[in-house]
Each structure stands twice: as structure tokens, then as C-alpha cells.
Amino acid sequence: MKIAIAQLNPTVGDLAANAEQILATARQAAAADAQLLLTPELALCGYPPRDLLLNPGFVMATVQQLTQLARDLPPSLVALVGTVEANPNADARGEKPLFNSIAQLADGRVQQYFRKRLLPTYDVFDEDRYFEPGDRSNCFQLAVNAVAMTIGVTVCEDLWNDEEFWGKRSYEVNPLADLAAAGADLIVNLSASPYSVGKQRLREAMLSHAARRFQQPIIYVNQVGGNDDLLFDGSSVACNRAGEVVSRAAHCQPALTLVEFDATPRDLQLSAIAPRPEGDDAEIWAALVLGVGDYARKCGFRRAVLGLSGGIDSSLVAAIAAEALGAENVLGVLMPSPYSSDHSLADAEALVANLGIRSQVLKIAPAMTAYDQILEPLFAGTEFGVAEENIQSRIRGNLLMAIANKFGYLLLSTGNKSEMAVGYCTLYGDMNGGLAAIADVPKTRVFSLCRWLNRDRERIPANVITKPPSAELRPDQLDSDSLPDYDSLDDILERLVAQRQAANEIIAGGHHPETVSRVLKLVARAEFKRRQAPPGLKITDRAFGTGWRMPIACRHPEAKSPAALVEL
């Protein structure tokens, strides 16, 4: 039996277009003699639909779209389509109003629903907000060419509770074990699993372990595309009963792949295996390009604008934007102040030439003078400080927004994760934008991405990579005046943010107690800035986005200071 794996890129809420995408793929699959079509989790509404699910009208529209889709599908095909299902017993039993379900479509109608059993509530996930967990194992019989097989259906998280693999349980039940016990011949997993660096290795190790443990071939289908901060990398994969990868779809691209299930020996045949990206930098690059491109497209933008300081962060974002939208659709704006060094302008101009993007120089001195003059009654006699530095950054942010407003461009902000962590960025200044393209990329990774980008030819000017980082908001300023070196800082942040280590553990990891204390305090105090940041593309296990929910008006016992906004 031929099974088609549709690695789709839905737009959240765009029911008609998502249904059309499923339909077009189904027709291709049917033409290739597939008997079963698999789509990602919630493929019909896109993942994550978030609070759209709280609108009864939205749920009703989804149900109607599904009914129509079932009618339109090629009759030769059984399709499993991710969708929401109303819970008719919610009010009587005190349950949640919806299920996160897979609809089995065949013969022109919805045959049955399979309900997701394990609902994640960690990190970016809020599934308990909307969904009741399914309370039973999900199997169906499919008879093809007089051979009947039992297919077990699981949804995303249902796969992620193997206590043997993880060394602990995250949920009471393991749906895979239940399906194996029920005599499934094949397990399918319909997912919308967000990207993070190196996650595919983990997924394949986990799938392989489960296939061997339960002696089940497993097909894992993932969504692809960017939806706000979340990137979905596709990389749908199938394992045979021996735990060997027998099929893999491309990283960060839509795909339709076919696998063949043999009645004897009741296993998946070896099929096409797309190569993995060559290293983490290549993997992250593709994810960021996808994220910028999809955010722009799904919001209705064709062009982007960003400020070019001659520094490494804005250079990287310009390169990503050029790749995602086409160089001709990217406008880089150079906004030198009297504090800008000559090499900054030259470096930015070299970048523009390398990438082939459009550019414009706007000198900000007249606006600086105007603000000084306006603020004179209040600021006379005070010293130049953070307030004046921020004014420069905000003049630039204001100019960029004026251009974005005037011409309908998407403004991309260029701050990296290390800056966002310690607040080394100006709210309403360089933080301005519709999307923060590298907000989850630590500074050390920014360097490594740029070196990787230059592997064949220079795209990021060499001087941009080698010169010491500076905000250039006062004469001879360097990042290292205010911050620990980025190798130390990024290691401290990785321990603090991703590993949730306490101060004493970070110090035990080899960092100076004063540095650790300073960084912890900075991170706590920058919470109010991060709260107002644009969505940032998530590439790590813990990003400062929808999965980071810290109070602002609070005291962190370890930061030993109020999270005050005094350096706003």
C-alpha cells in the first residue's frame, strides 16, 4: 500500500486556502496511486490557531470546511486531516469544548475522528486551554487489495512520552504502548512540531527507539512553515520496525513524499531520504529564511526594510531577508550619526554591494539637534548618558517606521538573543519592527552563521565579522565596556535560560560570581523590554517569546534587586 506524506505549509485561520492546499496534494497523491494521505496536526486551520479557537464561529467554519473537503477529495483515497472537533459533552461533564483531532475522510464524508491524547502545556504550548484529551486508543482498519491492516493514529505529543527513552514520564499513559498492545500494523503520527536547533536528531532517535521497542513501523508527518514566532521545519520521517529511517522529507520546505507498506513482512519499504542540512548553521539559516519569508507573505508584505549599522547583527538579517524575499525587495537604511565611525558606513555599503539589496543613507544629526533643543528646558546641566544614547536609537527606529508606513514595507528588527537577554537594546529604537528575525540567535551563533555564510564567497564583509562589536552611541563605545565577553555571556545565558540553573550552579560551571550576579540582574531588569518586543523567530528550546512568561513587577530572589525599569 502506498502512503502519501503531505508536509504542508498552512496559514493560520485561512481555512479555504488550507483546504485547497490539502486538496491539490491529495490529487497529486491519488495520481501517484497512493491509498492513504497523511497531513499535519490541525492542517485545516494551521497550527497554532490559538485564541481563534475560542470563537464559536471559527470552529463552525472549520467544521463546514472539513465537510466540503471530504466531498471534494479524490474517491480513491482515504485522508487523515488534522482539525478541531467540538466536544458535545463539554458542559455536562465539565470538559474542555474541543478536541485536537484527526478526521478520517473517505467516500465523500467524515468517517470518524481520532483525538489527541497527550496535550502539552509547557513552553509555547497551551493545549489545555482549548482541548479535552482523548480517552481512548485510536485505530482503524484499512483494506487494500484484499489485505487488511490496522493503522494506529497518534497526534504530535502522543509520541513524546516514552519513559524508556526520556528516563521519566511526562504523562500517565503512553499511546504508542496502547496501540502496540491493540495489534497495530503501522503507527502514524500527525504533528506540528516546532523547530529548534538539533531537534531532528532527537526526533529520529526517539522514533527509532519507539519503532524498535514496540516493533512498529512509524510514520511521522510534520507541518512546515513559519507561523508568527514558531518555525516548523518539516523533515517528516518514517522508520521501519528495525528503527531504521526509510524516508525523510526536506528540511524547511513543503513536500509530498510516498512510502510503501508491504503486507509481508508488514513493514515499510526503503524510500527517498532527503539529506539533513550540513551542520547547525545550515539548518538554522534555512529555518530563519523560511520564517522571514512566511511571516512577510502571510501578513501580506512583499518588501522589507531594515537599518544597517555596519554591525554583524543587521548584516545577518539583511542577508536572511535578501534570501527570503529577493535582494531587490530589501531596503537597507544607513543612518550615521556624528558618533558613527567611518568604517561603519563603509562596511554597510560593502554589505549592500555584496547582497545586491537597495540602500539609502539618512544622516540623523538634524534630528539629534532638534531633540537637544526641544529638551533643553529639562535637560540643561545634566550629563550625556543613556537617555541621549537612546534618543539616537529611537530617531533611527522612527525613520525606519516612517519608511515602513509610507511604502508598506515590513520592518525587520535586528537584535540578537544575547542583547535581548540583558537589555542591551533600545525599546522603541533598534527593537522596532514587525518581526525580530534573529531575536533567538545568541551572539556567538550570529558570528558562526556569518562565517558559514561566507564559506564560498564573501557575503558578510570580513571587517564586519572581525571588528569588535559596538553600538556606536557615544565616542569609542564597545559592547565589552558594558557586557562580559560574548563567549562567557552566552554560556551564562544558556545555563540560566535553557537549563534553568541557579546562580550557584552557573558559578560552579566556571563563571565569576560577580559576572553571574550582574547578568542575572540585567536579565531580570530587561523583562519589560522583552514584553514589548516584536515576535522573534524561535530556534532554541527556550526563547523569549510566547513560551517565556515572566512577571515584570517582581523581585527575583537571586537577582537581588527589583526588576526596575529605571534604565528604560
Added chain:
Amino acid sequence: MKIAIAQLNPTVGDLAANAEQILATARQAAAADAQLLLTPELALCGYPPRDLLLNPGFVMATVQQLTQLARDLPPSLVALVGTVEANPNADARGEKPLFNSIAQLADGRVQQYFRKRLLPTYDVFDEDRYFEPGDRSNCFQLAVNAVAMTIGVTVCEDLWNDEEFWGKRSYEVNPLADLAAAGADLIVNLSASPYSVGKQRLREAMLSHAARRFQQPIIYVNQVGGNDDLLFDGSSVACNRAGEVVSRAAHCQPALTLVEFDATPRDLQLSAIAPRPEGDDAEIWAALVLGVGDYARKCGFRRAVLGLSGGIDSSLVAAIAAEALGAENVLGVLMPSPYSSDHSLADAEALVANLGIRSQVLKIAPAMTAYDQILEPLFAGTEFGVAEENIQSRIRGNLLMAIANKFGYLLLSTGNKSEMAVGYCTLYGDMNGGLAAIADVPKTRVFSLCRWLNRDRERIPANVITKPPSAELRPDQLDSDSLPDYDSLDDILERLVAQRQAANEIIAGGHHPETVSRVLKLVARAEFKRRQAPPGLKITDRAFGTGWRMPIACRHPEAKSPAALVEL
């Protein structure tokens, strides 16, 4: 037996100060011969601690603080203290790592824990992210003067699942029914229940119904104070078995109140009943004053700054800030442009005089000229439009931030809920601030609050209330040029946001289909602005804050247009 109800105002994460507050209250209670002290939910760490709970170090520090608190408490007292409890079986059973518990402290140590059973995951609540629900009914025996009584312990949401009262279930079990069946003499409910307009009426009706239904006296203890966007209004209340209110603590103020439980007839005596605020305006006013004051104090600010346009929104926020922080600690900045009318400046100056706040006039024309000059190479030949309007707003936002940065003031933004809904506000302009004081107050309520404020003497100049609203970003501009009248707009928004009505339902409610369609589109398109807004004080059942989780890059089937950022 005397029971002390501690309506406390903790700061999230400030364990030592929160413990000290509990201790000071306990000493007062003991001095008044109370035998039992009740505190709010999670009183030790403050509610909501949010992702602080994901740091094992934070949980450990809380446990240590609780142990110390138990040692320090007056020996004559039994105290119920809201705190987090580690779940030792989490990894083995696949459960969440913590319980939201009440610790019973007596004789110098923690005697036992009572676990919250119903965990809310709607609106602003994410309790399934952190907590495992308790799986048993919570009772303890308290013997006083040779009379033993059974006290049933519930935590906040445990009270909110009475299917008789609501006409439906929200959870499978009703902890009150279990406690009544177990023979409790008194039920206590330790809460952190956020404020919304009119909610106290609902709480008291629900409590009264439960007391009568289960023939149980009930004491409900609520947190007071502002924690980021959430306001807790206190108003702790006790009902006797007949469902009559026998005690009520003040609205929006810390309080220690005492109630007496009689062994015969096993009921609560009538005690002190604080009056309810006289009407919704008085109630909202007190909540907003509390919220601004607490946010400033808990973030470490003594003073605030805001822009005064002469309009009604900034006038109201100035009045709130003056009440919360003292008029001498509020700086109003008047920033006229060439498009500002004469009366705007005069109205703002009258307000300054009425409130007795400090003020400063800064004319923004030089900065407008500077931006025009800088942008000339790109903007030459284009028409004056939204981009230029936004520049003015952003110059003002930039000036206010410069003042906030220079002098360490909290910047208050002044946008109302109606504006935030339809995006009639400028990102990085008038939206700038550490706190959005009236972001959840609809425009029609802004008017009603200002009229109420003037009930004895003029605080808001009469002309501010009577003149037609205008953003004054181009000559002769009026809000009504761009928006439906505010009575219609607020009714449409109430139906859309709070009642989650679909377009056809809103139209059936008496609104013009074109107006409804336009408003739906505006609301969808403004999502990116709201995402970057400062925290806004929540006063309604559905605010655009932590409880509003909408995708940005999406298509709302009913808005019939991409949620594009083109008017950023």
C-alpha cells in the same frame, strides 16, 4: 473561635518581604485572640508567579522561606498559608512538578498541605503549565476550647464549579460538594481572584448560593494589589449557612478582618461589613489607582511622566497617577505641534492646575522639520498621510522616553481599550510606556469615569469632556472621521471581544453590516500593535493582555482580509 482574614498585597517573587507581611499580620491576629489565620492563594510567593515557578531554585527558596515562617509564627495560632509544594512523584507518574497548595502551619512547623483541585486554564490563567491538581478532599480538625471543628480547605477555582449556579460544569468534580459530604463545619477558600467590573456581585451571589446549597458557612479570602496587568480587589467576604454576607473587607485595600465561628449553632457570627463602592465608576477608579500605584512601587519607581494632549484619555490617566503617586510626583508634558488647536493647550493647562501636578511644555515643530528634512530623499513628491501623522506621535513618544530615562520616571501610556482594539494608536508613539493605565477601559467608560470624577468639584476640565475627540495629527482631524461613534464601536467590541459573537450575531444586535465588517477587519489588523503594547491594567473579563492570545500572521475568516501590517 476567632478567625483572622488577612487580605494581603504580596509582591511576586519577594519571598522575604511577603513572609514578613504574613508574620506582621499574624502577630496582630494573635494579639486579637484569633486562633486561625487565613491568607490568600500563593501568599508567600505572590500571585501569579508565572515562569518563576519553572526555576527549581525559586521553588527551593520558597520552601525554605515557608519553614522559617512556620518557626517565626506566634505559637497560639494556626495559619493557612498559600505556597507552592513540590510533587515528589512527578517524574515517576508523569505528573506536573508542583502543587498549588495551602500549608497548615502550627507549633513551629508545616503540619500538612492541602492541594488545589481545580486548575484554571482560561483567560489569563495557565495553571496546568505548572501544577498537578490535588486528587482528594481537604479537611482538618481544629480543637479550640475543647470544641473540635472540621474545616474544609479550598483554593480559589475550587469554588467556581457549581453546576447549579452556572447551569453547566467546568470541571468534573465540585470540591465543595465533597467537603459537605465529608461533614465539614466551615469551608474556607483562599483565593487570588483578579478584579473585573461587577465581579464582586457575582462572587457574593455564588458564595451565597453555595452556602445555602451545602448548608456551610464559607470564608473567602482574596489577595489585594496590582501585579503587572492583573488587579486583585480584595473584598474578602464571609457567608453564614443561610447565605448571608456576615463580613466583608475593603475593596482594593489591604485588610485584616476578624470573624467569629460559634460552636453552637456552628455558624459564623455577624461581623464588620465594609460597604461596596458606590457604582461601577467608583469601583474601577479604585482598582486603577491601586494598579498604577502598585506597578510603580513594585518596579521601584516613585514618579511618573505622561504626555498631556488636552484630550480625555491623558486627562484621566493624569488624575489616576496623581491619586496613586501624589500630584507632586507626576509630570505632565504638553507637546503641541502646528496642528494642535489652541484649546488643547489651554485644556491641558487647566487640567494641570486642577490636579496640582507638575508640567512642562515642549514644542515638537523642530523635530518634525528635522524628520521631514532627513526623509526628503525618500518622501519627496509623496502626499502627507499616516506616515507623517505617526512621526508626530513618535516624536512625542521619544521625548517622553528621554525624560523617563533621564530622571528615572515611569512613563504611563494613555490609550483606551477602544483605540487598542481598532489600532487607532501609534506603535512606538502614544503607545510608549511601562504601563498602559487605561488600556482595558472602553472609551465610553473613560467618559463616564471623568464625569464621576467631577461629581464634587471639577478635576477634569469640562471642555475636555464635551469637545469631540481628536488625535490632532492633521488639521481639523476628528476621531469620527475614521471610526464609528464610540457608543456603537464599544457595543460592537463588547460583543466581539467579551461575548465572542460572530459577525452575523453582531449585525443581528442592531449594527450596520459594513460597520461591523470594518471593525472586525481593524481589530484583526491591529494585533501586531497590541502584541507590542505595555502591560495594561485589566478591568474587564477579556482584556487585550496575557489572556488574549491571537496569532498575527493569519487570516480571520470573518475579517476577510489578511491581518496585514501595512498601516503599521
